[in-house]
Amino acid sequence: MKIYNYINKVKKLDILLSKEIAQILLRQGVPFTKSQIEVVMYLYHHQDQVVYQRDLPDILGITRPMTNGLVKHLIQKNAVKLIEDSDDSRLKRIKLMPVVIAEY
Structure with missing residues (x-):
């Protein structure tokens, strides 16, 4: 109890x-929420690595739907972009936009 x-x-x-x-x-x-900042900071500190959207739930300890919403809002804010994997179109690489890197 x-x-x-x-x-x-x-x-x-x-x-x-x-x-x-x-x-x-x-x-x-x-311009970001706490959760969005967590995504941005992870991507910022791992710029030298390939990060896929599907990896974020396990990395950040959040659900897939929450990840999808965060990424969608970050795309709308022009903070990240999704890049289709050339070998597997189901995989989407997530990358910070240069403006975010320069500003923060």
Whole structure:
């Protein structure tokens, strides 16, 4: 019973912290959400590697639908682009746009 209470409290704390981080980012004019920043930072630190969209759920510990939504919004913000793999059209390489690398 005690473990359940701690899990609940940790989850509530995580939600509160995520909301606070979102507000701070918004006030500072950062155009990305916390989750989008996690994707951008991973791609930034792994520019020398090939990263496929399908790898992100395992890397970041998120679901596939969440990954698809994050990537879709990052594409709309011109932060990333998807590049079809020349050997397997089912694979989409995700790459940071130069403007994001230069600005951040």
